[in-house]
Amino acid sequence: MLSQEDFRPVTLADRAFFERHYARYPQSHSDNTFTNMVCWNHIAQYRYAYVNGSVILASTLFGVTRFRPPIGPRDPDLMRDVIRFAMEFADDTPMVLIDPETARWMKELDPSLTLVPDRNHSEYVYLASDLAELPGKHYLKIRNQINKFRKNCSHTIEPVTGENREEVMQFLVKWCEWKGCENDLVLAHEKDAVFYAIEHFTELPLRGLMIRVDSQVAAISLFERLNEDTALVHFEKGLPDCEGIYKAVNQATAALLVHEVKYINRESDLGVAGLREAKLRYHPHHMVDVWSLKSKEDASASNRTSLQVSEL
Known part of the structure; x- marks a missing residue:
């Protein structure tokens, strides 16, 4: 027993x-x-x-x-x-x-x-092609926000690696200062989780990408292959300096993964009303109930x- x-x-x-x-x-x-x-x-x-x-x-x-x-x-x-x-x-x-x-x-x-x-x-599961291409009128507002980001923010996209890991850590410190992690128990635990992911990046089955704005890390995404046809996004963080940066890193991640998988799992909303609204705005293909x-x-x-x- x-x-x-x-x-x-x-x-x-x-x-x-x-x-x-x-x-x-x-x-x-x-x-x-x-x-x-x-x-x-x-x-x-x-x-x-x-x-x-x-x-x-x-x-x-x-x-x-x-x-x-x-x-x-x-x-x-x-x-x-x-x-x-x-x-x-x-x-x-x-x-x-x-x-x-x-x-x-x-x-x-x-x-x-x-x-x-x-x-x-x-958990919310989306067609990778939907997140990458943002087709049709349902995604018009999101496309407009990304276009505004591209117009106003000089940026580059590159993979997260062991070599730029320290820069990512510095970015996460800034992100925590902006979000007030020390005053929010949930964010404090999330901070510890994402720091662990970066500290052990080469020891985990993780991949990642970052967006630099004016050469500084301004957003990151960490993800992995979940199963044969699905990728899983574990963490996605951005700074508020450039409007639309979260939309931009979301699309950049999907644009990379669309050639590898059919679906992208972007986890649950934990019952948080604002988070649920944001995830539904991207029109999930199905849910992992x-x-x-x-x-x-x-x-x-x-x-x-x-x-x-x-x-x-």
Whole structure:
């Protein structure tokens, strides 16, 4: 039976293991990626167990531990064991980031389970060609902002490398000063995550590009291949000196990736109204929807919502 002793911390040394496993079981949600786990380890404390050919992920955020469904071959006994263990160990939401297919399977294994949609962590996936070309009237305002940026800001685009990493770090310091990271807990943790990504850039499966304005780094984008047809943008940062720079770095990233992948995953909105509006403005092709498992004590409040799982 699964126990706490089966779990070990996710570290940089585990990269090869996760790359091998995810080559067999490709991921579609950013939270399960190795890059995400090591970059956010300082706050989320990711751990994993490897049982019967499956990876079980857990994270502890602000003292609350939650689990993910097993990543590997379909194993009903293991799934039941993970559910049992999560129910005993975690809070009112013991398992998160459950894809719709797995949610259906879990309900087949145990119809009494209460599964609810988690819109705040559903991820936005766009056609790479849409982000690169910004076609049609839906993107007119964005095209105008990019044209204004190009007209008013003398700029160049280049890849992020080990050689210009120090300049990127200096840029991030300026970005944090502008955003007031030290006075915002969420931004402070994001600062630590993106700094870790740059500090370990050559040790992670990351690529990146930067926009220089008047020779100074003014925006960056960090991304990687998520699966066969999708790239994932982990971080995108810009300074306010040139209007439209965020739109410009978004398009520049897509223009690079459109020759490699069909889709670009730009992660979730975390329920932030302004961020949701901004992501919807780019007209996603589809969402990576996820569900959460509720504890039996909390299930009565979610029964009506949980019925939706049968409609997936």
